[in-house]
């Protein structure tokens with residue numbers, strides 16, 4: 128989906144190219160439940176919910192402006208497979224099983240959120256995280272290894288877009304984004320839920 132399809136105001140949004148790669152790494156085909164943590168404008172989980180109508184999507188966002196914009200985007204796309212939680216992860220999340228978890232924002236709760244993912248992801252469930260800051264990505268890598276996540280993959284995405292400047296054009300760079308993907312290898316405690 129194009130970025131212009133989503134209402135945004137000043138809420139931070141995962142841009143279309145990073146969204147496409149993150150959704151690809153989530154590997155949602157045949158999956159039943161997706162959780163989007165730090166949903167922002169809702170662009171990642173709304174695109175997933177539209178692309179996979181059988182998928183039950185839960186999104187959590189703590190910023191009131193984000194919550195409002197997600198509601199507006201939901202009204203726009205009229206999705207019946209989308210549940211929004213206005214709150215903070217992981218404390219306001221239910222302890223239920225998910226087949227895929229996307230983390231677009233975690234604040235100061237990265238370690239607890241990865242622990243939550245380790246507890247709730249089904250066997251072979253996918254976890255995908257986006258980072259701008261290297262320090263946060265390195266911290267995540269450590270914690271993922273600690274919880275024995277498998278098939279760890281880390282890519283950096285640099286996108287520059289064709290842009291008019293005066294009478295000419297140049298490639299205007301977006302922020303480089305680190306996309307980290309891993310898979311739950313062990314038996315999840317809540318797999319039977």
Ligand SMILES: C[S@@+](CC[C@H](N)C(=O)[O-])C[C@H]1O[C@@H](n2cnc3c(N)ncnc32)[C@H](O)[C@@H]1O
Pocket residue numbers: 139140141142164165166167168169170171187188189190193214215216217231232233234235236
């Ligand atoms: C970069 S934005 C996510 C963009 C989003 N993926 C999109 O496409 O619009 C990060 C978001 O995470 C939210 N956030 C950060 N920590 C959070 C937490 N612990 N619980 C819930 N939301 C959180 C922020 O309020 C912010 O809106």
